[in-house]
Amino acid sequence: MSTVTLRPWQRIAFDQFRANEHPDFLAVATPGAGKTTFALACARATLADERRRLIVVAPTSHLKVQWSLAAHRLGLQLDPDWAPGQGLARDVHGLVTTYQQVATGDAADKLRGLAADGMVILDEIHHAGHERAWGDGIRRAFELSAKRLSLSGTPFRSDSAKIPFVRYDVTAEGDLAHSDYTYGYADALRDGGVVRPVYFPRVDGQMEWSTPSGDVLRATFNDELTRDQVSARLRTALSLDGDWIATVLGQAHDRLRQIRQDQRDAGGLVIAIDQDHAQAIARLLRNRFNTTADVVVSDDPLASKKIAEFTANDRPWLVAVRMVSEGVDIPRLRVGVYATTTSTELFFRQAVGRFVRWQAGRPSQKAYVYVPDDPRLRHHAFQIAEARRHILRPPSEGDDEFSPDREFDSQANVDDLFEQLSLFSVVSSTATGVKFHTVTESGVQMFDPHHFDSEPDPTEPVFADDSTLAIELPDIPTDSGLVWWSKLSIAEQKDDLRTRNADVAKRLVDITGWGHARIQSEMNNLAGVSKVSTATVDQLERRLRYSESWLRRLKRG
Numbered sequence: 303m304s305t306v307t308l309r310p311w312q313r314i315a316f317d318q319f320r321a322n323e324h325p326d327f328l329a330v331a332t333p334g335a336g337k338t339t340f341a342l343a344c345a346r347a348t349l350a351d352e353r354r355r356l357i358v359v360a361p362t363s364h365l366k367v368q369w370s371l372a373a374h375r376l377g378l379q380l381d382p383d384w385a386p387g388q389g390l391a392r393d394v395h396g397l398v399t400t401y402q403q404v405a406t407g408d409a410a411d412k413l414r415g416l417a418a419d420g421m422v423i424l425d426e427i428h429h430a431g432h433e434r435a436w437g438d439g440i441r442r443a444f445e446l447s448a449k450r451l452s453l454s455g456t457p458f459r460s461d462s463a464k465i466p467f468v469r470y471d472v473t474a475e476g477d478l479a480h481s482d483y484t485y486g487y488a489d490a491l492r493d494g495g496v497v498r499p500v501y502f503p504r505v506d507g508q509m510e511w512s513t514p515s516g517d518v519l520r521a522t523f524n525d526e527l528t529r530d531q532v533s534a535r536l537r538t539a540l541s542l543d544g545d546w547i548a549t550v551l552g553q554a555h556d557r558l559r560q561i562r563q564d565q566r567d568a569g570g571l572v573i574a575i576d577q578d579h580a581q582a583i584a585r586l587l588r589n590r591f592n593t594t595a596d597v598v599v600s601d602d603p604l605a606s607k608k609i610a611e612f613t614a615n616d617r618p619w620l621v622a623v624r625m626v627s628e629g630v631d632i633p634r635l636r637v638g639v640y641a642t643t644t645s646t647e648l649f650f651r652q653a654v655g656r657f658v659r660w661q662a663g664r665p666s667q668k669a670y671v672y673v674p675d676d677p678r679l680r681h682h683a684f685q686i687a688e689a690r691r692h693i694l695r696p697p698s699e700g701d702d703e704f705s706p707d708r709e710f711d712s713q714a715n716v717d718d719l720f721e722q723l724s725l726f727s728v729v730s731s732t733a734t735g736v737k738f739h740t741v742t743e744s745g746v747q748m749f750d751p752h753h754f755d756s757e758p759d760p761t762e763p764v765f766a767d768d769s770t771l772a773i774e775l776p777d778i779p780t781d782s783g784l785v786w787w788s789k790l791s792i793a794e795q796k797d798d799l800r801t802r803n804a805d806v807a808k809r810l811v812d813i814t815g816w817g818h819a820r821i822q823s824e825m826n827n828l829a830g831v832s833k834v835s836t837a838t839v840d841q842l843e844r845r846l847r848y849s850e851s852w853l854r855r856l857k858r859g
Contacts, residue, residue, distance in 0.1 A: 343775070
């Protein structure tokens with residue numbers, strides 16, 4: 303038996319989930335609120351009622367590892383390395399996979415059997431509507447599950463695709479996603495001790511670029527332009543061929559240095575357009591501002607490791623494209639630069655969510671995200687504090703010009719546009735005035751840049767009776783019995799044991815001259831293991847002992 307203490311919203315949502323008789327439950331909570339802890343507490347209680355498997359579906363491979371570690375801290379063991387070609391080890395409660403993996407090959411059919419009558423947690427469920435194959439995959443894989451807990455921090459979509467396992471209310475305005483529990487950014491700010499207040503320094507500028515016809519256009523962010531000109535203006539500002547981005551990075555770096563005087567490990571994040579842009583920004587930070595900058599891109603096999611290292615160290619800057627737009631938890635981030643042409647509200651909210659993580663015990667919690675004063679981004683920033691439910695409908699001609707539902711806001715269309723405008727080129731860009739506003743529980747407030755620094759920081763919450771927030775949950779056995787507490791999760795222990803087994807196998811190959819496959823087969827036979835991928839910790843330890851003994855005998859002989 304163990305005790306888990308929840309935040310007030312988590313306890314209310316937990317009680318509602320437990321009382322819900324429907325197989326589906328959608329919880330919408332702002333980034334940083336603690337959706338993972340809430341979901342795993344629900345899973346512990348559900349698995350305690352009846353022995354079930356638990357499957358978690360996450361947006362990215364990096365988040366698979368985060369979910370596995372978070373589950374371990376709450377007494378559940380999940381395999382983040384599961385593949386469709388293998389079964390499930392007997393010493394875990396379930397597995398973590400991704401939406402992409404579910405939609406690949408026969409994974410959905412394999413998961414369909416594993417998830418039957420089990421519990422599924424669908425993290426950031428809006429991804430299931432991102433691609434039709436993803437939605438079809440999770441529908442096929444999990445329609446037989448007894449319980450499906452869907453989570454989202456951004457409960458809306460910029461298209462009309464309905465999301466599997468989410469109920470919809472039909473209204474005069476369109477189909478409205480039905481959230482069983484909603485906890486918005488404004489609610490979290492009001493409670494205190496959950497999220498940070500985020501300030502948005504918006505930087506104007508004078509941008510100049512040439513068009514395919516040879517014309518040279520000049521505009522600030524306040525000038526009215528056509529759709530293609532709006533996109534060209536933003537790309538001009540973010541180009542390393544002009545001065546706008548260098549000026550903004552300088553302001554952000556000064557802000558970060560000021561914060562690091564009180565918080566030595568405070569970090570900054572730049573969200574770039576693409577990999578080349580990210581590398582160029584990192585070089586600019588290093589060469590002009592003499593500061594280190596790590597780069598994380600999606601096709602780097604070490605990307606997840608780099609994010610984990612940056613989370614734990616005190617290096618000042620991280621430059622990324624999309625790797626840290628959602629779900630990644632780096633609480634020390636205090637300063638951001640939104641330097642991407644992706645202008646959808648969904649992506650903007652996900653990006654800003656990286657800076658709202660509350661750090662207990664910090665005297666100052668304010669975070670700053672520098673953004674171009676582009677009207678679309680300005681609109682998104684103004685909307686962050688609104689605790690609203692989102693209508694899922696296709697764009698119409700009556701939509702506001704800078705609505706996130708507008709077709710020209712999609713990154714795909716922006717990329718297509720610039721392929722067509724191959725003669726587009728940046729002439730110059732200069733940053734000018736900086737405007738400051740913040741989102742609070744009472745709405746958007748404008749501030750003089752020298753005034754908001756003197757604003758009082760939010761205080762830590764004080765709960766009169768924490769006993770109402772605590773829940774007692776029994777320990778959940780796996781198919782091989784109870785898993786005794788260890789500092790390392792089952793997945794981490796297996797990673798270490800597999801590495802050590804592989805090292806012994808290599809040495810046996812060198813001594814015997816046998817092929818690698820024959821050595822692996824013999825090691826399995828010695829320990830009575832059928833597959834290393836589905837072996838338990840005990841089996842891997844036995845395999846290692848017997849193989850080391852075999853190696854010692856060969857060396858003596």
